[in-house]
Amino acid sequence: MNMSKHIKFALANLRICVGLALSCAAIQVSGQLTARNWDGKEPTVYTNAYGNRDSIFVFNLPKTGNLSLRQPGLNTYKWYRFNDAALEFEFEDEIIDASETSKENLTEGGYKLTVTPQGATAPKDSFVVWLYMNPGFDFKLYKNLNGEVVESGAYRLCTHTDFRFDPYTPTIQSSFTYYNPARLQQGPLTFENRITYMMKPENSTEVELRLNAQGNNQYLRDNNPPYEDTQYYFRAFDMFGIEKEDDIMYRTIIPYVTLDQPTLPETDPTSAPVPVKFTWTPYNVSRYEWNFGDGNSAVFDLETVADTVMNTYYTPRSQGYLVELKVISQHDCTYTTDPVRITVDPPLLEVPNVFTPNNDGQNDYFKPNAVSLRQFEIWIFSRTGKQVYYHRGDDLRSWQGWDGRIQNSGNEAAVGVYSYIIKAAGWDDPPTRNPRPGPYSGSFHLYR
Numbered sequence: 001m002n003m004s005k006h007i008k009f010a011l012a013n014l015r016i017c018v019g020l021a022l023s024c025a026a027i028q029v030s031g032q033l034t035a036r037n038w039d040g041k042e043p044t045v046y047t048n049a050y051g052n053r054d055s056i057f058v059f060n061l062p063k064t065g066n067l068s069l070r071q072p073g074l075n076t077y078k079w080y081r082f083n084d085a086a087l088e089f090e091f092e093d094e095i096i097d098a099s100e101t102s103k104e105n106l107t108e109g110g111y112k113l114t115v116t117p118q119g120a121t122a123p124k125d126s127f128v129v130w131l132y133m134n135p136g137f138d139f140k141l142y143k144n145l146n147g148e149v150v151e152s153g154a155y156r157l158c159t160h161t162d163f164r165f166d167p168y169t170p171t172i173q174s175s176f177t178y179y180n181p182a183r184l185q186q187g188p189l190t191f192e193n194r195i196t197y198m199m200k201p202e203n204s205t206e207v208e209l210r211l212n213a214q215g216n217n218q219y220l221r222d223n224n225p226p227y228e229d230t231q232y233y234f235r236a237f238d239m240f241g242i243e244k245e246d247d248i249m250y251r252t253i254i255p256y257v258t259l260d261q262p263t264l265p266e267t268d269p270t271s272a273p274v275p276v277k278f279t280w281t282p283y284n285v286s287r288y289e290w291n292f293g294d295g296n297s298a299v300f301d302l303e304t305v306a307d308t309v310m311n312t313y314y315t316p317r318s319q320g321y322l323v324e325l326k327v328i329s330q331h332d333c334t335y336t337t338d339p340v341r342i343t344v345d346p347p348l349l350e351v352p353n354v355f356t357p358n359n360d361g362q363n364d365y366f367k368p369n370a371v372s373l374r375q376f377e378i379w380i381f382s383r384t385g386k387q388v389y390y391h392r393g394d395d396l397r398s399w400q401g402w403d404g405r406i407q408n409s410g411n412e413a414a415v416g417v418y419s420y421i422i423k424a425a426g427w428d429d430p431p432t433r434n435p436r437p438g439p440y441s442g443s444f445h446l447y448r
Helices: 003-019 181-188
Strands: 040-044 056-059 065-083 088-106 109-117 124-134 162-164 175-178 189-192 194-202 206-210 212-215 217-222 232-238 243-250 256-259 274-279 282-283 286-290 297-301 308-312 320-327 334-336 340-343 348-350 369-371 373-383 387-392 415-428 442-447
Touching: 056 065, 065 124, 088 109, 124 175, 194 217, 206 217, 256 320, 274 320, 369 373
Parallel strands: 056 124
Antiparallel strands: 040 056, 065 088, 065 109, 109 124, 162 217, 175 189, 194 206, 194 232, 212 217, 232 243, 256 282, 274 308, 286 297, 286 320, 320 334, 320 340, 348 369, 373 387, 373 415, 415 442
């Protein structure tokens, strides 16, 4: 390829573009219309004739707007101001034979500047920018005279807390309207100045919250209200550095409890009935409800609750039972602990086949080995069928056993073979059902 011809061809194209600066998308303008002391700059959503996006310069009030441009050589600058009613840029000012131009104390709206080099018959460059005068915003929470979340239930609920804005200090989230100069009749474009809201509960981390609205009321919602009185700190800021702060005290209506591991008895710790001692630390609690996993519950008032003993038992169709503690605040908010499993052995009855009531301290009583029995009844007969002993009780552990004496006489029973019949029911039977007869019958030897 002849490189010299290629270079000449490129230069020729460049001269053509320079001569058609207003319509050639490849032209690289040498100046740039800019602003001093702006607080932010955003691009327009449309693209201009050069394929670029125009600028929206943001000034936080009470600042005033300004624009300036410096272009090499002597030029004629013409300033235009956008007329919203007429939807056109109207001529406003002209500066002749200058290398730079500037405008001060500008108000919100659109501005166009054309640059015509000295001796030229048409503008070389044309610039459009928009000025958004950010009014800022107010941010104040609605609270009572003590600086607390107001007492209405609409603000403090069991599931969440709404921190509402002070209705007498409305927060304004402003927006700015501008146009695409090439398509003015298509209507306005909108730029939104978004406000971000941050919440930091005392001794916790800061999180961003979404703004909610109900009618004309705006609020910020915390979906995890604490169970302790907590000071909240809020921070709000817009896209251009304006920031406001406020704080508020939340008086909790949420109950909470920490349930310690239960204490089981030292003897027969898994044989029902098992007296289990629970201890707990309450917060903001007025009532307690215990659930023992069998459909039964117990309710206690705050004044009567301390470390207490709950007699809880083996439940049907389970190798144990789950205990839950639900606490209720005076506002009827609830909190339920994680379930605690208590393991209980299934019912078991083992009957010995011999005993020796000779007062030697060994095997002196005829007593079946029982586990988790709710009811127990026993008849003992001699070989001739005469009843020599009877006992019925609800707790086999408190029964000493048969001492080998004929009941109601105190006389010692003779050595020999005796038979028994036992009816028993375990704690896995519903308490309302009569004890079922078990296959508990047989014989044993009495030796002395």
